[in-house]
Amino acid sequence: MPIEHCPQCGREFERNFGDSRASLNCPECDQRLARIPRSGIPASRETLVSPSFLITTGLIGLNVLVFLIMVLRGVSPLLPSPQEAIAFGADYGPYTLNGQWWRLATSMFVHFGIVHIGLNMWCLWNLGRAAEQLMGRASYLLAYFVSGIFSSIASVYWHPMGASAGASGAIFGMAGVLVSYVYLKKTPAHLKINSKMLGSLGTFIAYNLAFGALPGISNAAHIGGLVMGLAVGAVLPAAGASEPARRTRLSLIAILSAIVLAGSAIAAKRLTKDAGELASAEQLLAEKKTDEALTQLQQLTAREPKFARAHELLAKVYFSKQQYPEAIAALEKAYAANPDNTIYHEELGEVLLELGMEGQATSFFQHLTEQNPKEAFAHFGLGRVFLAKRQYDSAIPEFRQALALDPKMYSAAISLGQAQLETGHYTDAEATYRSILTQYPGDKRAEAGLDYATRQAH
Numbered sequence: 001m002p003i004e005h006c007p008q009c010g011r012e013f014e015r016n017f018g019d020s021r022a023s024l025n026c027p028e029c030d031q032r033l034a035r036i037p038r039s040g041i042p043a044s045r046e047t048l049v050s051p052s053f054l055i056t057t058g059l060i061g062l063n064v065l066v067f068l069i070m071v072l073r074g075v076s077p078l079l080p081s082p083q084e085a086i087a088f089g090a091d092y093g094p095y096t097l098n099g100q101w102w103r104l105a106t107s108m109f110v111h112f113g114i115v116h117i118g119l120n121m122w123c124l125w126n127l128g129r130a131a132e133q134l135m136g137r138a139s140y141l142l143a144y145f146v147s148g149i150f151s152s153i154a155s156v157y158w159h160p161m162g163a164s165a166g167a168s169g170a171i172f173g174m175a176g177v178l179v180s181y182v183y184l185k186k187t188p189a190h191l192k193i194n195s196k197m198l199g200s201l202g203t204f205i206a207y208n209l210a211f212g213a214l215p216g217i218s219n220a221a222h223i224g225g226l227v228m229g230l231a232v233g234a235v236l237p238a239a240g241a242s243e244p245a246r247r248t249r250l251s252l253i254a255i256l257s258a259i260v261l262a263g264s265a266i267a268a269k270r271l272t273k274d275a276g277e278l279a280s281a282e283q284l285l286a287e288k289k290t291d292e293a294l295t296q297l298q299q300l301t302a303r304e305p306k307f308a309r310a311h312e313l314l315a316k317v318y319f320s321k322q323q324y325p326e327a328i329a330a331l332e333k334a335y336a337a338n339p340d341n342t343i344y345h346e347e348l349g350e351v352l353l354e355l356g357m358e359g360q361a362t363s364f365f366q367h368l369t370e371q372n373p374k375e376a377f378a379h380f381g382l383g384r385v386f387l388a389k390r391q392y393d394s395a396i397p398e399f400r401q402a403l404a405l406d407p408k409m410y411s412a413a414i415s416l417g418q419a420q421l422e423t424g425h426y427t428d429a430e431a432t433y434r435s436i437l438t439q440y441p442g443d444k445r446a447e448a449g450l451d452y453a454t455r456q457a458h
Contacts, residue, residue: 055137056128059144060121063167066109067117079113082163091152093160094279097269104152104265105145110165120167127174135181138250139236140174146257147173147229150264154224157268161279169225176229177236186238232257274300278310285317293317301333308337312344324355342377349381353388361385376406383412387419395419408439417449426457 066088071077075084086092089106096103111117132140151169155162237249269276277300284293297314301307311334318327328351335344345368352361365382372378383398399416402409413436420429433450436443 053129053132055132055141055144056125059128059167060124063109063111063117063121063124067111067114070110077114085110085112085163085165090163090165091156092163093156093272093276094283096152096156097160097272097276098280101265104149104156104261107152107165108145108148108167108170111167112165116166120171123171124167124174127171127178131174131178131181134178134239135186135236136239136246138246142250142254142257143177143229143232143236144170144174146232146261147177147225149261150228151221151225153261153264153268155221157272158220160272160275161282164221166221169221171225172222173225173229173232176226176231177233178229180230180233181236184234186236274304274307274310278307278313281310281313285313290317290320294321301330305333306337308334308341308344311337312347315347319351324351327351328355328357339371342375345372345375345381346377349377353381353384356388358385358388361388374405376402376409376412379405380409380412380415383415383419387415390422392419392422396423396425410436410440414445414449417446417453421449421453421456424456426453429453430457 067077070080070084070088075088082090082092086095088110089103090110091103091107111120128140128144131143135143148167148170151173152164155164155169232253235249235253237246241249277296281293281296281300284290284296294314294317297310297317300310301314304310311330315327315330315334318324318330328348331344331348331351335341335348338344349361349364349368352364361381362385365378365385368375368378369382379398380402383395383402386392386395386398396416396419399412399419402412403416406412413432417429417432417436420426420432430450430453433446433453436446437450440446
């Protein structure tokens with residue numbers, strides 16, 4: 001006769017071959033539960049549902065408690081800021097990778113608003129009850145935390161400068177655990193649920209991974225939790241294992257999981273060293289420690305000369321200290337390291353124009369238009385250089401080209417109108433300003449330009 005493990009009392013019991021009961025509980029617990037009145041649930045189904053799910057209920061309660069504390073402390077219940085989430089334990093590279101490893105666990109209980117926690121708790125309630133009943137509480141709790149912590153490591157590795165929080169990584173882990181557990185037929189032999197549950201779990205995983213591709217959602221955490229869950233589910237003891245065998249297996253899994261998680265965290269820190277240093281420099285700037293940030297960025301860019309984002313941040317520090325030649329040199333290095341990033345184009349071009357460096361600005365934008373003839377900003381920047389030089393006839397075609405490439409480029413339209421006024425092309429200026437007002441009704445600059453052009457034309 002097969003040996004079963006009762007999820008209610010934890011005792012082992014033998015099941016007769018002829019026993020067709022659908023309950024996972026031992027006969028004594030079934031008799032005890034049958035005496036508990038349940039309104040609205042037919043007596044024939046009582047043994048199909050566990051009356052209490054202590055681990056699932058406790059996890060949900062802890063998540064809700066943390067959320068309520070956040071709200072009571074003044075955090076927005078709809079959309080907390082990343083800084084607020086970090087203050088309550090969210091995963092954040094500059095802190096996590098520099099000693100605050102506890103965030104790998106605390107981040108599992110912090111959420112970005114009531115919708116975030118509501119969706120996660122709904123998924124946890126559905127998956128958690130199945131896992132708790134099929135695997136037992138100890139296996140469930142171990143799998144939940146191992147999957148959740150690994151998902152946090154995956155998230156901080158892929159997004160070291162982002163704030164990550166939520167129970168979704170652990171929930172994906174439980175989905176992975178159940179897939180392995182059911183697929184390997186570790187569930188009680190009398191339950192005919194394998195194909196149905198696998199289909200439901202597959203649908204859940206596919207849908208949520210697709211949903212996780214939306215901006216602002218960390219699929220790295222989802223995938224990390226899922227992979228670890230699949231692995232843990234494969235090595236968990238089967239439901240029919242004896243109690244001594246279960247304890248031995250769970251102890252070994254706990255030890256191996258601790259080793260894997262520690263190794264993964266150390267590897268993540270080493271592999272994200274540069275990104276972590278950049279994030280640390282950003283944190284120093286936020287704390288007004290400009291000199292410390294400058295020293296750190298200088299060391300980082302000297303060691304990693306192709307690290308474009310570090311050069312960009314270094315340029316901002318130089319600008320704050322009014323060291324303009326150094327700032328321009330840093331931006332030029334950022335542009336050289338990543339010439340396809342239009343942000344560096346715009347930042348460098350704006351700096352050259354604001355500092356009145358018309359010669360360098362002309363060369364820069366001419367080179368930019370040659371290399372990127374379909375980039376609207378390149379033509380707009382060259383037009384601004386001609387405008388600053390009062391070469392209005394040369395500026396007009398550049399602004400027109402910028403608008404042809406990006407019809408909603410407001411600054412190019414305003415500059416085109418200005419150049420047309422300066423050359424006395426008042427009718428053209430009227431048309432330009434009317435076009436602007438069509439897109440931006442009530443725009444004061446366009447209204448003033450149209451009024452002036454109309455008076456001059458008539």
